[in-house]
Amino acid sequence: MESVSILIVDDEFSVRDSLTHWFKKDGHAVDAAENATQALHLLQERPHDIVFLDIKMPGMDGMELQERIHAIDPGIVIIVLTAFASVDTAVRAMKQGAFDYVTKPVDPDELSHLVERATRQQHLERENARLRETIDGLGGVELIVGTSPGMQRVFELIQMVARTDATVLIRGESGTGKELVARSIHASSTRRYFPIVPVNCGALPETLLESELFGHEKGAFTGAQFRRKGKLEMADGGTLFLDEIGTISLKMQVDLLRVLETKEFCRLGGSRPIKVDFRVVCATNEDLQVRVKEGTFREDLFYRINVFTLDVPPLRERSSDIPALAMHFVTKLAQQMDKRVTEISPAAMEKLRNHHWPGNVRELANAIERAMVVGKPPRIQPQDLPFLAPLVSDLPGQALADVERNHIAAVLNQTGWNIKAAARVLEIDRATLYNKIAKYHLRETRNGS
Amino acid sequence: MKPATAHEPLSHAPGARRAFGAHRAVLAVVPLLLPESEIRLPGLCQKLEELFGMTTRVHAGGFDPSSALDPSRGQYNSRALLEMLLHEARPEAARVLGVGGIDLFVPVLSYVFGEAELDGRVAVVSTHRLEPERYGLPPDPQLSAARLLKEATHELGHTFGLVHCREPDCVMHSSTYVEEIDLKLARFCPRCDFRRRAPAKGR
Numbered sequence: 319m320e321s322v323s324i325l326i327v328d329d330e331f332s333v334r335d336s337l338t339h340w341f342k343k344d345g346h347a348v349d350a351a352e353n354a355t356q357a358l359h360l361l362q363e364r365p366h367d368i369v370f371l372d373i374k375m376p377g378m379d380g381m382e383l384q385e386r387i388h389a390i391d392p393g394i395v396i397i398v399l400t401a402f403a404s405v406d407t408a409v410r411a412m413k414q415g416a417f418d419y420v421t422k423p424v425d426p427d428e429l430s431h432l433v434e435r436a437t438r439q440q441h442l443e444r445e446n447a448r449l450r451e452t453i454d455g456l457g458g459v460e461l462i463v464g465t466s467p468g469m470q471r472v473f474e475l476i477q478m479v480a481r482t483d484a485t486v487l488i489r490g491e492s493g494t495g496k497e498l499v500a501r502s503i504h505a506s507s508t509r510r511y512f513p514i515v516p517v518n519c520g521a522l523p524e525t526l527l528e529s530e531l532f533g534h535e536k537g538a539f540t541g542a543q544f545r546r547k548g549k550l551e552m553a554d555g556g557t558l559f560l561d562e563i564g565t566i567s568l569k570m571q572v573d574l575l576r577v578l579e580t581k582e583f584c585r586l587g588g589s590r591p592i593k594v595d596f597r598v599v600c601a602t603n604e605d606l607q608v609r610v611k612e613g614t615f616r617e618d619l620f621y622r623i624n625v626f627t628l629d630v631p632p633l634r635e636r637s638s639d640i641p642a643l644a645m646h647f648v649t650k651l652a653q654q655m656d657k658r659v660t661e662i663s664p665a666a667m668e669k670l671r672n673h674h675w676p677g678n679v680r681e682l683a684n685a686i687e688r689a690m691v692v693g694k695p696p697r698i699q700p701q702d703l704p705f706l707a708p709l710v711s712d713l714p715g716q717a718l719a720d721v722e723r724n725h726i727a728a729v730l731n732q733t734g735w736n737i738k739a740a741a742r743v744l745e746i747d748r749a750t751l752y753n754k755i756a757k758y759h760l761r762e763t764r765n766g767s
Numbered sequence: 768m769k770p771a772t773a774h775e776p777l778s779h780a781p782g783a784r785r786a787f788g789a790h791r792a793v794l795a796v797v798p799l800l801l802p803e804s805e806i807r808l809p810g811l812c813q814k815l816e817e818l819f820g821m822t823t824r825v826h827a828g829g830f831d832p833s834s835a836l837d838p839s840r841g842q843y844n845s846r847a848l849l850e851m852l853l854h855e856a857r858p859e860a861a862r863v864l865g866v867g868g869i870d871l872f873v874p875v876l877s878y879v880f881g882e883a884e885l886d887g888r889v890a891v892v893s894t895h896r897l898e899p900e901r902y903g904l905p906p907d908p909q910l911s912a913a914r915l916l917k918e919a920t921h922e923l924g925h926t927f928g929l930v931h932c933r934e935p936d937c938v939m940h941s942s943t944y945v946e947e948i949d950l951k952l953a954r955f956c957p958r959c960d961f962r963r964r965a966p967a968k969g970r
Contacts, residue, residue: 336846336873342885344941345930399875423877427943 322437323365326350327357327383328372328399333422337370340429354378354386361390362536362545368436371416373400373407384414393443395436399424462498463646466636472499475628480506485578487563487623488601490630493680496601497561499630503599504557512556515549515596520562524570531574534586550583553596563623564604564615575619598623633675633682640671643679647686648698658695665700673706676732676743705731723758726751735762794821794923795860797852799832799867799891807894807912808866814916814953819923821861830855832869845871845882845891853889862926864919865891880942881918883925890922896945914945917953924955927963932956 324346326337334350341348349366351357354377357369369387373380384396398411398419411419417436420428462469479486480503488496497516504514522530529539533548550558566574577583578598582591600623609615633640644662652659662670666689675681685703693702726744733739741751754760796812812823835847848865856863871879871893880897883890897914899907920938932939937956942948955963 330874332844332846332874336875339846339882339885340873340876343883343925343930422875423872424875425943426876426879429876430941430943 320437321345321347322367322433322440323347324349324433325357325360325366325369327352327354327369327375327380329353329375330372333372333399340426341433344430344433346433354383357383358386358390361387361394365391366394367440368395368397368433370397370399373398373411381410381414384411384416388415393440395440397432397436462495462502463643464636464639465642466631466639468631468636469639472628472630476502477506479503479626479628481508482626483507483597485598485623485625486600487606487625487627488599488630489627490601490603491632491678492603493678494630494632495679496603496630497559499628500557500559500561500599500601504559504597507557507597509556509597512554513552514557514559515553516559516561517549518561520565524567527566527570528573529586532583532586535588537587539586545585548585550577550594550596551592554594556596558596558598560598560600562602563600564602564606564609568614568616571616571619575616575622578619578622633678637671640675640682641667643682644670644686647683648690651687651690655690657690659690659693659698660696662698663700666698666703669700669703669706674732676739677734719758722754723760726754726758727760730755730760730762791820791822792861793859794819794823795826795856795863796823797826797830797855797863797865799830799848799865799869799893801866801868801894807908807915810912811866811916811919815864815919815923818920818954819862824860826855830865832865832867837872840872842870842872842878843867844874845879846873848891849882849884849889852891853884856888861888862923863889864923865889866915866919867891867893868895869893870895880945880948881922883922885925885930886928887926890919890926892918892922897948902945910949913953914948917948917951918942920953920955924959924963929955929959929963932959934958 321344324341326334326341326348328334328337328350329352331352334352338348338350349360349364351360353375357371360366361369371380371384371387375383378386380398380400384398387394387396392415395417396411396415398407398416399422400407400419401422407419417439418432420432462473464470464472476499486500486503488499490496500516501514504510517527517531519527525539529546529548531548531550533546533551536545560574573583577594581595582593584591606615606620606624610617610620633643641662644667648659648662651657670682670685673685677684685706686698688705689698689702693699726740729740729743733743737748737751741748744751746754794815796808796815798808801808808825812825815821816823832843832848832851835843835845835851837844848867848871852863852865871882871891873879873882878896881890881892892915894911894915895901897918898911899905917938921942924939929939931941934940934956935950936952937959938951938953939955939959940947940951942951954960
């Protein structure tokens with residue numbers, strides 16, 4: 319049997335002592351704790367594979383401790399020890415995720431088999447998780463749909479840069495599929511058997527992003543009850559994908575630059591430097607050069623990440639890909655939703671093709687999903703896509719005020735009534751836009767959504 | 768070979784390696800409520816001398832293990848016995864082996880065949896669960912003696928810092944039921960033998 323790390327938690331010395339000796343003779347690394355506090359302390363100090371846990375203990379009992387252990391590491395196998403052969407306790411422990419349940423005194427043969435079974439189960443789970451990560455990471459170029467010249471160029475660049483270890487900056491509007499491009503780079507690289515770890519920098523406030531990236535030691539800040547690995551550590555050997563890099567604060571930019579240059583960092587509240595080896599792929603929908611000029615993005619970090627730039631074209635610039643993309647989503651969603659939708663009518667396809675798609679491929683995917691929810695199988699019809707406002711050019715000639723009204727309404731619908739985005743598209747300020755909305759009595763309508 | 772006498776060296780087994788003028792380490796063997804009719808001890812000692820290159824001395828003074836008895840279980844606590852044996856051992860004994868006819872247990876387990884201090888000085892084994900009669904089979908003194916030798920060697924192996932071995936026929940392979948003892952041989956596999964002979968810290 320392979321050597322594993324075992325923690326025994328029991329308030330009885332004789333039980334801790336005898337189990338410790340028993341498992342040491344099997345060549346396992348063994349720790350023992352007489353109460354929950356000691357056990358949690360030991361779990362912070364070093365990782366354990368299996369915990370033998372006494373149900374009846376003074377203070378925090380085994381059931382409560384079991385919950386806390388799983389909160390620290392859901393992968394730990396917990397085997398409950400009890401002197402009380404109570405079915406209730408057994409059921410409760412198993413429901414909370416215990417691997418098995420043994421009544422003291424334990425048959426030595428049963429104990430050996432139990433550890434062997436637990437180890438095998440843990441191996442399978444870890445291998446399963448690793449394979450899942452690998453499969454996720456391997457979903458590469460073949461999953462990006464597009465035959466347009468713009469996308470062919472993207473594929474060429476992916477193949478060109480993937481085999482190198484160069485830092486890549488992916489630029490493109492929101493929803494163009496920058497993460498898919500990052501995954502393709504990872505999947506075609508020599509690091510493909512290690513994880514790709516995505517971090518959405520824009521989704522987290524500065525302090526959370528810091529602990530998400532660097533991890534933290536126990537007690538590093540209020541609420542840091544346990545030690546936690548950060549994304550930088552998780553990406554060791556693989557690829558770190560920093561999405562929306564333009565949103566990080568100036569302080570984080572300094573910290574990140576240091577890590578990218580030295581590939582070394584300390585967890586928050588820690589002093590031990592941790593060495594890591596990962597490739598960095600960043601993505602942004604902003605013009606970082608403008609941000610550098612404005613002084614909101616550090617020039618040195620910009621040059622550090624701007625080694626190889628890859629531009630993903632917006633959907634409106636590759637409208638020839640729309641039919642293939644739309645059918646790709648129909649097939650994929652039909653399977654997920656168990657709905658027998660197999661085609662898109664020519665009129666509906668025309669409507670899709672003529673739309674401006676400010677939200678790019680993500681918007682197209684959402685449009686298809688909405689159409690499949692409301693539409694009747696087997697075909698998507700134009701009426702299933704009412705939320706796609708017709709283009710101004712489709713409208714018959716009208717008075718200037720009507721044209722302005724319709725155009726503003728169309729842009730507002732396209733941006734999902736995002737005033738800031740609509741004002742930018744219309745090239746007017748937000749106050750003017752609010753005035754026009756009031757003037758034309760425009761209202762947000764939610765057709766089909 | 769005649770049975771051993773108290774604190775007298777047993778004669779060295781033929782073929783046992785011994786450097787000229789070198790003193791062999793002493794293995795003290797302490798009988799624990801072993802039945803009067805037990806005639807296996809001399810044979811066991813001879814084999815252990817061959818295997819470990821040590822001189823065995825059988826402790827003939829009275830040794831009362833009753834304070835290790837757990838009346839509620841009707842079994843003897845082997846960890847308590849180890850402590851008692853260690854206390855009883857003469858300083859010149861490099862290893863102490865208790866050999867009993869009593870049922871052994873450690874608190875969390877229902878029974879054990881034997882117990883030893885890992886990388887320590889003391890071990891204990893019992894014939895109690897090794898006898899075929901216990902499992903409704905006819906007596907087989909040869910089989911019982913072979914099992915006792917394997918278990919004694921196994922527990923002494925632990926005192927040399929050896930842990931359980933994956934090799935199914937190595938004596939250090941773990942046996943949790945009696946038939947498993949029969950599957951292994953009364954010898955160390957080359958890897959365990961090498962480790963046993965290698966000088967270790969604090970030994």
